[in-house]
């Protein structure tokens with residue numbers, strides 16, 4: 001198996017560093033003018049067997065491509081380059097739902113590359129941790145009983161342990177939805193509402209995640225696994241998370257650098273629209289969408305959530 005990664009942001013670069021333990025890796029970035037140290041991942045030196053390039057053609061000789069682009073970028077990228085990727089094994093790593101189609105990355109890839117085998121790599125993992133070689137466990141979702149195990153072995157290393165599932169919908173939705181709830185958790189802490197309120201938002205947020213994912217065909221055990229509960233726990237509790245930090249700044253009423261990749265912001269809008277379309281109640285996600293747009297104050301959002309009709313758990 002020959003491997004290339006498209007997207008030389010923090011995560012694509014970290015994956016390249018990890019997978020270089022198994023052999024050569026191509027890493028493409030549209031503006032990859034650096035070669036040995038990515039400014040998005042300071043302090044990490046690229047091993048010699050990573051070919052960092054801004055020439056897409058040169059990395060497309062690989063048979064297996066990991067797509068490490070943000071979810072809202074993917075559709076446009078596939079429109080431009082999907083034909084050249086079609087037929088290759090494609091592994092999606094984006095954690096979001098496309099705001100214009102309300103579909104996840106795997107559906108976008110399937111539409112653009114109908115002859116490709118598609119997998120999803122997701123789970124609790126900060127790029128900096130992976131790049132430093134800290135032990136990490138992820139979920140690899142692939143519907144193919146042949147390609148799935150092959151990928152699982154090729155993408156695992158002594159410090160990167162992949163668990164295999166065939167539940168693409170569950171793995172993908174867990175990764176996308178946890179980002180929305182992480183923003184909510186950040187808001188709670190940023191606004192000084194306390195750890196008890198955060199535990200409540202995580203738990204009720206997880207209930208929303210499992211409800212929506214279940215309606216969209218996910219298996220419950222996937223949501224309680226690494227890609228759901230595992231990643232939710234990480235992202236709602238660590239200031240390393242950009243989604244959590246975005247929430248912190250919203251809650252505290254402080255500015256936030258909008259150039260930072262915060263997948264949960266657009267995904268909250270997509271989730272709210274999706275929930276409305278299928279008639280599912282997602283009050284926390286809907287409130288995060290409004291807060292991220294600046295359409296409601298934190299005080300009003302808390303009041304609205306706390307005064308909803310009382311119900312059974």
Ligand SMILES: NC(=O)c1ccc[n+]([C@@H]2O[C@H](COP(=O)([O-])OP(=O)(O)OC[C@H]3O[C@@H](n4cnc5c(N)ncnc54)[C@H](O)[C@@H]3O)[C@@H](O)[C@H]2O)c1
Nearest residue numbers: 008009010011012030068069070071094095125126127261
């Ligand atoms: N950073 C992490 O810790 C981490 C961990 C797991 C998963 N992820 C997921 O990986 C995905 C990418 O996140 P990241 O952390 O690498 O983001 P990032 O902001 O570090 O990098 C995004 C990259 O996308 C590139 N890009 C933007 N628009 C583009 C376009 N039109 N064409 C080509 N390239 C374009 C940018 O140049 C940049 O290199 C996200 O879905 C994120 O949720 C990130």
Ligand SMILES: O=P(O)(O)OC[C@H](O)CO
Nearest residue numbers: 123124125126241242243
């Ligand atoms: O920095 P975040 O919030 O995008 O989170 C990164 C990863 O998704 C954590 O698993």
